[in-house]
Amino acid sequence: MKLKLTLGLVGLLGLIGPSLPAFAQNEILSQPNVSDAITKGDLPGAARRARELSDANDIEGQYNLALFYWHGVGIPQNYDEAIRWSTLAGVRGHNKSASARRVMAKTLEPVVVQKAMEWSRLRLIKMAEGGDDAALVSMARSYSPDFGFANDIEAYYWASLAFSAGKAEVRRQRDGLVSKIKQADLLKTQQKANEWFAKFRKDRL
Numbered sequence: 001m002k003l004k005l006t007l008g009l010v011g012l013l014g015l016i017g018p019s020l021p022a023f024a025q026n027e028i029l030s031q032p033n034v035s036d037a038i039t040k041g042d043l044p045g046a047a048r049r050a051r052e053l054s055d056a057n058d059i060e061g062q063y064n065l066a067l068f069y070w071h072g073v074g075i076p077q078n079y080d081e082a083i084r085w086s087t088l089a090g091v092r093g094h095n096k097s098a099s100a101r102r103v104m105a106k107t108l109e110p111v112v113v114q115k116a117m118e119w120s121r122l123r124l125i126k127m128a129e130g131g132d133d134a135a136l137v138s139m140a141r142s143y144s145p146d147f148g149f150a151n152d153i154e155a156y157y158w159a160s161l162a163f164s165a166g167k168a169e170v171r172r173q174r175d176g177l178v179s180k181i182k183q184a185d186l187l188k189t190q191q192k193a194n195e196w197f198a199k200f201r202k203d204r205l
Contacts, residue, residue: 047073047075093141101147136161155173164193
């Protein structure tokens with residue numbers, strides 16, 4: 001039996017409308033059209049709007065969609081989709097989604113959690129290649145120990161790209177990894193980062 005999300009985020013503490021669990025009352029209601037649909041009792045419409053926002057890379061919409069999927073509210077219950085969207089929003093910096101993901105991950109098979117991370121990274125890579133520098137930061141974050149799939153070399157690679165793109169917030173992460181990586185691997189990773197930057201950010205060279 002799956003755990004209910006708690007942490008002050010999700011639960012069955014009340015209702016908004018006839019059947020909506022009182023998860024994320026503030027979060028869901030902060031989304032235009034999502035809250036309107038809920039007020040009208042159109043839960044499928046609310047879930048549909050959350051999906052539209054998610055597909056448009058709206059981080060709050062992705063968090064909300066994860067919760068809709070986890071509880072099967074207005075949309076068929078799907079734990080795989082829930083962990084995917086909570087992972088994506090979490091690595092993008094949505095703290096509540098990262099917390100919800102930790103609760104979800106405790107009750108799911110490790111392979112499901114791993115596939116969710118792989119799915120999220122593929123999406124982030126496409127975003128980064130398309131010019132989204134914040135996605136570079138998210139990729140570096142996805143390889144940190146916080147999400148359970150740490151890889152120092154990959155974290156250094158993406159943090160280096162993000163820093164070169166002007167994202168100063170990754171400097172501490174990047175610099176902290178230098179002592180953990182062999183010199184030969186550092187050189188290879190730096191060369192790889194230079195090649196990526198020349199290909200996808202050549203207008204900034």
